[in-house]
């Protein structure tokens with residue numbers, strides 16, 4: 109049997125790989141190997157997602173851990189290269205834009221193993237974001253570019269990517285959301301936290317540009333504090349943010365805002381139970397902008413730009429930047445029932461993983477060899 113090797117490493121990878129893994133397993137025509145790079149390693153950043161998403165434990169763990177960008181990327185590369193030499197997979201599938209994605213793409217390309225990138229083509233056009241570098245390089249190297257939205261297709265065409273490599277499959281993370289939403293909403297999370305549906309906000313924030321600089325971080329916390337005077341603001345704190353919060357001297361005591369609730373990172377289901385019933389989401393995460401659109405919850409993105417413009421053009425997302433005045437004004441508007449309304453982008457329908465599985469099968473089991481530059485377009489479009 110031909111083998112697909114999936115690489116996961118960081119929290120936002122798990123909800124993308126889970127539906128693909130399941131779809132391929134259900135069809136039963138390809139063998140799979142799941143490799144965890146170890147970029148994220150805390151129970152609350154990794155293990156809980158395997159349980160929640162019903163993803164089997166990784167077959168291989170590379171134990172890369174934290175480090176500078178070069179260290180982390182290099183550690184994954186060194187270990188994954190050995191795995192590839194031993195296993196000789198027929199295809200390597202990577203998702204998203206984290207350092208593990210980049211590292212695996214470089215290994216695949218140099219080992220001459222066909223590479224598929226799920227969530228290809230997204231561009232913030234902001235190279236100060238490490239993820240933007242990861243996206244550009246991964247897309248440059250990938251044989252199969254599986255895109256979540258048509259703006260991504262256009263970005264790839266503009267960069268000169270051969271049309272035959274582009275496959276508009278939709279948003280695979282939304283497959284997970286649709287699979288688990290009902291189950292998540294049955295959890296007693298809101299009751300346990302003393303929250304009422306739509307009468308609270310959820311915040312996540314971990315981008316280096318927002319949290320590594322104490323001044324920006326405390327400006328943003330001040331804005332969240334003001335919002336927490338209107339409704340409780342639930343803020344599960346990413347370890348990166350926690351590190352900078354503990355390192356910096358708070359110019360303004362957080363105790364001033366008892367309803368700005370800083371809590372530990374949450375598992376997938378528990379967090380989905382919160383986001384799906386929230387009145388407002390504030391975030392600098394890419395994935396959460398998309399989830400807010402799929403859940404039809406107004407979203408304020410605490411960044412200057414987004415690589416996911418469809419969440420703004422069609423969805424519930426507004427890019428508000430980091431100006432506290434603007435953030436509080438937009439939040440007040442949304443919480444008074446005048447938040448942005450949206451609709452679902454095309455192919456965010458829960459069927460993306462099935463499309464991906466089919467493309468992988470046609471690539472590996474069909475007659476066309478993907479290394480032929482003139483191979484037929486496999487998505488049948």
Ligand code: UD1
Pocket residue numbers: 118119120147148149150153154174175180205206207208238239314346347348351
């Ligand atoms: C990474 C991704 C980012 C993604 C985010 C989701 C890159 C360049 N960045 O950022 O795109 O949005 O994951 O969470 O790949 N740490 C722990 N425990 C863990 C993991 C990390 O304590 O399980 C701490 C460490 O101090 C580490 C820091 O968080 O140094 C940052 O982790 P890292 O994986 O380097 O980047 P993230 O900020 O998590």
